[in-house]
Amino acid sequence: xxxxxxxxxxxxxxxxxxxxxxxxxxxxxxxxxxxxxxxxxxxxxxxxxxxxxxxxxxxxxxxxxxxxxxxxxxxxxxxxxxxxxxxxxxxxxxxxxxxxxxxxxxxxxxxxxxxxxxxxxxxxxxxxxxxxxxxxxxxxxxxxxxxxxxxxxxxxxxxxxxxxxxxxxxxxxxxxxxxxxxxxxxxxxxxxxxxxxxxxxxxxxxxxxxxxxxxxxxxxxxxxxxxxxxxxxxxxxxxxxxxxxxxxxxxxxxxxxxxxxxxxxxxxxxxxxxxxxxxxxxxxxxxxxxxxxxxxxxxxxxxxxxxxxxxxxxxxxxxxxxxxxxxxxxxxxxxxxxxxxxxxxxxxxxxxxxxxxxxxxxxxxxxxxxxxxxxxxxxxxxxxxxxxxxxxxxxxxxxxxxxxxxxxxxxxxxxxxxxxxxxxxxx
Amino acid sequence: xxxxxxxxxxxxxxxxxxxxxxxxxxxxxxxxxxxxxxxxxxxxxxxxxxxxxxxxxxxxxxxxxxxxxxxxxxxxxxxxxxxxxxxxxxxxxxxxxxxxxxxxxxxxxxxxxxxxxxxxxxxxxxxxxxxxxxxxxxxxxxxxxxxxxxxxxxxxxxxxxxxxxxxxxxxxxxxxxxxxxxxxxxxxxxxxxxxxxxxxxxxxxxxxxxxxxxxxxxxxxxxxxxxxxxxxxxxxxxxxxxxxxxxxxxxxxxxxxxxxxxxxxxxxxxxxxxxxxxxxxxxxxxxxxxxxxxxxxxxxxxxxxxxxxxxxxxxxxxxxxxxxxxxxxxxxxxxxxxxxxxxxxxxxxxxxxxxxxxxxxxxxxxxxxxxxxxxxxxxxxxxxxxxxxxxxxxxxxxxxxxxxxxxxxxxxxxxxxxxxxxxxxxxx
Numbered sequence: 001x002x003x004x005x006x007x008x009x010x011x012x013x014x015x016x017x018x019x020x021x022x023x024x025x026x027x028x029x030x031x032x033x034x035x036x037x038x039x040x041x042x043x044x045x046x047x048x049x050x051x052x053x054x055x056x057x058x059x060x061x062x063x064x065x066x067x068x069x070x071x072x073x074x075x076x077x078x079x080x081x082x083x084x085x086x087x088x089x090x091x092x093x094x095x096x097x098x099x100x101x102x103x104x105x106x107x108x109x110x111x112x113x114x115x116x117x118x119x120x121x122x123x124x125x126x127x128x129x130x131x132x133x134x135x136x137x138x139x140x141x142x143x144x145x146x147x148x149x150x151x152x153x154x155x156x157x158x159x160x161x162x163x164x165x166x167x168x169x170x171x172x173x174x175x176x177x178x179x180x181x182x183x184x185x186x187x188x189x190x191x192x193x194x195x196x197x198x199x200x201x202x203x204x205x206x207x208x209x210x211x212x213x214x215x216x217x218x219x220x221x222x223x224x225x226x227x228x229x230x231x232x233x234x235x236x237x238x239x240x241x242x243x244x245x246x247x248x249x250x251x252x253x254x255x256x257x258x259x260x261x262x263x264x265x266x267x268x269x270x271x272x273x274x275x276x277x278x279x280x281x282x283x284x285x286x287x288x289x290x291x292x293x294x295x296x297x298x299x300x301x302x303x304x305x306x307x308x309x310x311x312x313x314x315x316x317x318x319x320x321x322x323x324x325x326x327x328x329x330x331x332x333x334x335x336x337x338x339x340x341x342x343x344x345x346x347x348x349x350x351x352x353x354x355x356x357x358x359x360x361x362x363x364x365x366x367x368x369x370x371x372x373x374x375x376x377x378x379x380x381x382x383x384x385x386x387x388x389x390x391x392x393x394x395x396x397x398x399x400x401x402x403x404x405x406x407x408x409x410x411x412x413x414x415x416x417x418x419x420x421x422x423x424x425x426x427x
Numbered sequence: 428x429x430x431x432x433x434x435x436x437x438x439x440x441x442x443x444x445x446x447x448x449x450x451x452x453x454x455x456x457x458x459x460x461x462x463x464x465x466x467x468x469x470x471x472x473x474x475x476x477x478x479x480x481x482x483x484x485x486x487x488x489x490x491x492x493x494x495x496x497x498x499x500x501x502x503x504x505x506x507x508x509x510x511x512x513x514x515x516x517x518x519x520x521x522x523x524x525x526x527x528x529x530x531x532x533x534x535x536x537x538x539x540x541x542x543x544x545x546x547x548x549x550x551x552x553x554x555x556x557x558x559x560x561x562x563x564x565x566x567x568x569x570x571x572x573x574x575x576x577x578x579x580x581x582x583x584x585x586x587x588x589x590x591x592x593x594x595x596x597x598x599x600x601x602x603x604x605x606x607x608x609x610x611x612x613x614x615x616x617x618x619x620x621x622x623x624x625x626x627x628x629x630x631x632x633x634x635x636x637x638x639x640x641x642x643x644x645x646x647x648x649x650x651x652x653x654x655x656x657x658x659x660x661x662x663x664x665x666x667x668x669x670x671x672x673x674x675x676x677x678x679x680x681x682x683x684x685x686x687x688x689x690x691x692x693x694x695x696x697x698x699x700x701x702x703x704x705x706x707x708x709x710x711x712x713x714x715x716x717x718x719x720x721x722x723x724x725x726x727x728x729x730x731x732x733x734x735x736x737x738x739x740x741x742x743x744x745x746x747x748x749x750x751x752x753x754x755x756x757x758x759x760x761x762x763x764x765x766x767x768x769x770x771x772x773x774x775x776x777x778x779x780x781x782x783x784x785x786x787x788x789x790x791x792x793x794x795x796x797x798x799x800x801x802x803x804x805x806x807x808x809x810x811x812x813x814x815x816x817x818x819x820x821x822x823x824x825x826x827x828x829x830x831x832x833x834x835x836x837x838x839x840x841x842x843x844x845x846x847x848x849x850x851x852x853x854x855x
Contacts, residue, residue, distance in 0.1 A: 020461065021797045022440070059728070063720040067783050071790035098793055100438065134729050141734040144682040145754065150578045252680040252851055255574035289523075290516035302567030305575055323575045351513075358519025365538040366521075369461040369798060 002378055002388060005214060010198070010228030013217045014382070016205035016374055023092050024106070024206030025371045026113065029379065030087040030198035031232055034080060036167040040139075040174025040182045041190045046076030046089055047135040048127045048187060053112075054119040062112070069108040070094050074116070081383055082234030082268070082314035083168055087194060089113065092371075095207050110216055117220060120191075126184035127191075140179045143171065147251075150420060154257035155321060158418035159312075161245055162261045166237070168315055196227045201382065203375045234384065236267030236316035245416040256329060256421035260320040260336065265411045267316035268384050275313070276360070276396035277404035282309055284356035284405070285343050286320055292339040292352070293320065303332045318412065326421040333417070346406045353402055360397040364390060431640050436816045439793060443805070443814055444640050450651035451627040454643055455809055457635040457801050464541040464636025465799035467806040468552050469532035471631075472624035474602030475745075478662035481623060487662050488619060491611040493604015495624075496526040497562075497569060498617050502533070502552060504561045511551040520544050528598050529743045530810060531624075536799065541636050542646055549632075549650040555621045557614035566609060573603050580679045580848045588689045588750065591672040591844040595664045598746045628656040631810045635802035668693050669841040676847040683734075684849045686758040688765050691842040692747035699811040700821070702742055705833075707788075707821050709740035709749050712830045714784040715776050716768060717751055722775070723768050727753075733761050744811060749837065756855075762845045769838035773831055781827045789822050 001017045032042075056062040066072050072093035079086050093109045121128050146153050156171075163169025173179065202217045241263060266278045286293040286309025297307040307322035324332040342348070367373035368390070381388050432445040444456040477490040502524070503511050515522040515535055522535040522544075533552050537544040576582050589599035603609075634643055670691050694705050717723050717738040727733040733753035740749045755761040768775065795804070805815040813821075849855040 023794050023797060058725070060720060060722070060725045063718075064783065067720050067787040071787040071794065092794065094790055094793060098439070130729075134731065137731040138728070138734055141683070141731075141754065145734075146682075148580050148681050148685070150680075151575075254577040255571060288516075288521075289512040294512075298568060302564055303571075305568055305572035323571055325571065325574070351517075355513070355516035355519070358517060360519070362519030362521070362538045366463045366536065369463045371797070 003210060004382070007214065007217050008221070009226055010230070011200045011217065011221055011226075012202065013214050014201060014203045014378055015208055015210050015213060016203070016378060017208060018205055018371070018374060019207055021095075021206055021371055022098050023094055023371065024204065024208065025375065026091045026109070027203040027375055028089040028113065028117075029201045029203070030194045031084050031201065031383070032194065032198045033231055033233070034083040034085045034167045036170035038190060039085070039170060039172060040178035041186045042085060042087060042194070043078045043139060043173040044132065044135050044179070044182060044187050045191050045194065046078070046087060047139065048131055049116050049120045049191070050074055050076055050089075051131050051135065052121045052128075053115040054121065055115050056112075057121055065108070066112070069103060069105045070099055072105060072109050074109070074112055078173065080168065080172060080314075081380065082236060083166075084232045084234060084383065087198075089116065114220055118223070122188070123184070126188045129184050132184040132187060136179050136182060139173055140176045143173060143176050143179065150251065150253050150257050151321065151323065154259045154418060154420045155319065157247070157249065157420070158259035158261050158319065158416055161247055161418065162317070162416040163237075163315075195221070195224045197229065199228065199230070199232060201379060203379060205371045205375055232383070234267065234269050234314050236269060236314065237263050238265065238316070241413045241415050244414050247416070247418045249418075249420050250423040251420055253420060253422050255323045256326045256419055258320075258322045258324055258329070258332060259418045260333070260414070261416040261418075262318045263413045263415050264311070264316045264318050264408070266408060268313045268380065272386070272393050272396040274408070276393065277400045278408040279360050280353070280356045280397060280400045281343060281405040281409050282311055282318055283359045284348060284352045285309055285339065285409075288359060290352070290355045290359075292342065293336060296339055297322070297332060297335045301335055303328050303335065307332070307336065326423070329419055329421070340409075344406060344409045346402060348402055348405065353400070353405070357397050357400060361394050364393060364397070434814060434816070439796065439816060439819070441796065441816055443816065446640050446644060448627070448644055448647040448651060450647065450653050451656050452647060452651060453631050453809070454640070454647065455631070455633045455805055455814075456638070456640050456643060457633075457805060458637065459635050459799050459801070460637050461799055462538050463536050463799050464634070464638065465534065465536045465802040466545055466548055466636070467532055467534040467633045467802045468548050469530050469631060469806055469810065470624050471529065471629050471810050472531050472620070473527050473529040474600050475528045475597040476624070476661055477597060477600060479623060480660050482658035482660060490616060490620060491604060492600050492608040493569070493602070494612055494616060494620055495531055496603050497565065497609055497612050498620055499524050499526045499531050500565050500569060501557055501562060501617060502555060504556050505551060505554065506556040511547055514547045515544060518544055522548070526602055528600070528602060530807070532803075532806060534803065541638055542642060545634075545643065545646045546649065549646060552625070553650050553652075555618065555625075557617045559614060562612065562614050562617065569603065569609055570606050573606055573609075576603060580681045580685055583677060583679060584685055584687050584752070584846060584848050587675050587677060587846040587848070588687045588844070591675050591846055592670055592689050592691045592748055593746065594667055594671040596666050596746055597664065598743070623657070623659060626654065626657055627651060629659060631806060633802045633806040633809065635799040635805070670844040672844060674845050676849060678851050679848050681848055681850050683754050683756055684758045684847050684855050685752070685754045686761060686845065686847045687750055687752040688762060689844050689846070690749045690769075690837055691844070692742070692749065692837055693842070694747055699744065700813050702744070702747070703808075703813050703818065704821050704825070706740055706742045706747065707818070708825045708829045708833050709747070711781065711784050711788060711825060712772075712776065712834055713738045713740050713749055714788065715780045715830070716772060718784060720783070721780070723764070727761065727764065732757065732764065758845075758847045766843070769834070772834040772838055776830060776834060778827050781830055785822060785825065789819055792819055792822070
């Protein structure tokens with residue numbers, strides 16, 4: 001059961017009662033327009049905050065307490081929904097019936113969350129310098145080490161080139177240089193700005209007392225001088241491709257990493273009547289082991305171990321990624337594009353369409369078997385203004401026709417081709 | 428009263444229903460009322476099992492490295508040309524397979540028509556079809572899988588660790604093999620391995636779904652034949668007590684050095700539950716010493732000496748080790764810090780910390796039971812004879828004294844090895 005309540009201007013509480021799980025989950029989400037110059041300080045807010053509060057001054061104190069209350073976890077993440085940046089503070093803890101003694105785990109967790117948001121460790125009007133420097137060092141290191149995962153590195157490089165004029169194409173946590181020059185004062189400013197200006201969506205899922213949580217959320221932000229403006233926009237890409245970009249780079253790799261980026265002109269904000277055919281079409285083209293790419297490029301041509309598509313629906317983008325031998329670069333690219341053209345031409349069997357529809361329905365239904373999936377569904381629908389009824393989308397998937405798939409693929413434009421392979425270094 | 432053995436765990440709200448199908452297959456069902464259902468059908472046969480014979484045979488067969496994994500790929504071929512993925516695809520079912528050093532598993536997660544999906548699973552895994560053409564076709568695909576692994580510095584580091592720990596233990600064999608070794612694989616070799624290890628007495632089916640054991644067994648009746656049970660003899664090996672190599676390093680394209688320190692555990696027991704008990708004590712010990720509530724973690728995090736720090740205690744029927752890993756500009760300094768910590772382990776491990784880590788470990792397991800994915804976890808434990816939820820009791824039984832004596836036994840210079848992958852460029 002889903003209930004939503006406005007607590008005050010721009011602050012909402014969303015409650016999902018679901019007794020299938022052994023845990024409860026709370027996710028406090030702060031939404032602001034994406035501004036690339038603020039990526040680094042914003043990415044650092046929660047890592048700094050969850051490393052210590054007035055009551056638990058160090059990370060060690062906090063971790064000890066969380067272990068004591070039955071391995072409860074409080075973690076943060078920083079992600080995006082199109083050009084909306086989202087700061088998440090998440091807690092997961094065991095339900096009362098699975099606790100063998102009288103420990104009040106739920107109250108413990110709520111207190112920690114409140115402590116983190118209202119009583120972080122400060123030095124004047126800034127976060128503690130020592131803690132900030134530690135988090136900057138770890139975040140910068142994690143940015144530098146993207147190169148350790150060549151597949152992910154190739155995807156990032158392709159996306160950066162594709163969206164060079166859009167804040168979404170900028171590194172989500174800022175560049176290493178941005179991170180290194182961020183000051184404790186800037187992070188604190190962004191923290192205050194977030195509390196005052198962000199739209200705040202609090203989700204709680206599991207076995208919950210709605211009234212108690214409403215009161216908690218109200219109290220949590222009671223002292224904040226709110227200046228909320230409703231100015232969030234997902235901003236999918238709507239411009240046509242002017243010139244296809246082709247980028248070849250080298251590194252010390254045994255296997256070439258190919259990434260191909262497309263604009264789809266259909267995104268999460270569009271109606272289900274438009275998104276459902278594209279999702280089904282992308283499934284039959286490149287997602288999973290019944291897709292055209294898997295069956296042809298991998299199974300029939302033995303060119304690769306993986307060749308699959310994934311989408312960034314919020315921006316209206318589709319990507320193909322594959323690991324192929326350097327000498328097969330052209331052959332693999334041609335084979336991928338041939339399958340793409342086949343979908344556009346309507347060279348699709350009824351069986352392929354049925355499989356792709358079943359995949360789409362299964363992915364949707366299966367996501368509801370995880371608390372995280374349930375929260376994600378209600379959150380995205382809230383932001384994109386869609387119906388919460390999943391049966392509605394299931395019916396759209398089931399009704400997709402071949403003509404609709406062809407139509408949605410005809411709009412897709414090749415944007416960027418990226419290939420990373422072994423060879424002489426450019427440096 | 429159920430006609431099957433029911434193991435009840437009231438404090439967890441869970442139960443396991445156990446049955447043995449007439450083919451000899453042990454079946455486990457963990458009932459769950461989710462939209463999804465999951466089934467795992469697998470064999471105790473992995474990348475390390477390359478030298479074996481059946482009871483009564485004179486000579487051991489020696490297989491090329493990577494054959495178990497190759498066999499897993501080729502099980503998706505059918506004589507009538509139907510593709511299992513295509514068949515699962517009709518129901519939108521996610522199906523996959525994997526091979527580790529110890530096991531090969533075939534599994535699916537479906538949201539509808541569970542029994543039909545189970546039929547497909549049992550059908551294709553019980554009907555091998557290997558020809559010269561279809562075996563050769565896979566060389567390009569697996570060749571690329573091997574190359575993908577070659578670009579992964581963490582995988583390189585993992586095999587460096589195993590090679591440093593073990594001189595002759597076959598667990599150090601690369602599961603995917605090499606481009607050369609897989610070129611020697613033939614349909615005959617695959618049939619030989621299949622007929623040895625895909626015997627129902629060496630396999631297990633674990634299910635987590637809203638379904639009954641009767642329904643599962645009736646699907647088993649359709650596909651699983653009663654064949655003579657055969658005893659598999661894996662060639663034993665002598666492994667020395669001390670590590671094989673004290674230090675190893677390699678250069679790859681990485682941003683800064685990554686390292687792994689391993690501690691060899693020579694514990695021997697044919698009783699898998701005893702091995703689990705040992706592993707659980709190791710886990711709690713590592714948690715107290717290196718977990719996020721301890722000094723080591725907090726020191727190296729704060730100083731930046733180690734990034735992405737992690738620890739592990741792994742084991743199977745023929746090996747066990749503990750390890751810490753991470754990235755560091757000064758891997759030698761990180762190693763020194765580790766040595767100082769473990770040399771003082773007895774003083775560092777306090778009863779209060781032990782108790783807290785034990786409770787937290789049990790709570791973490793309970794938190795992980797919230798999906799039909801428990802079928803995977805049940806497979807990994809029960810194929811070796813321990814039921815998943817019994818682990819919680821094993822955790823409860825471990826004492827402070829067990830952990831102290833384990834730390835005294837394990838942290839000896841002879842059992843410790845350091846392994847580093849360094850960047851191609853820079854002064855490392």
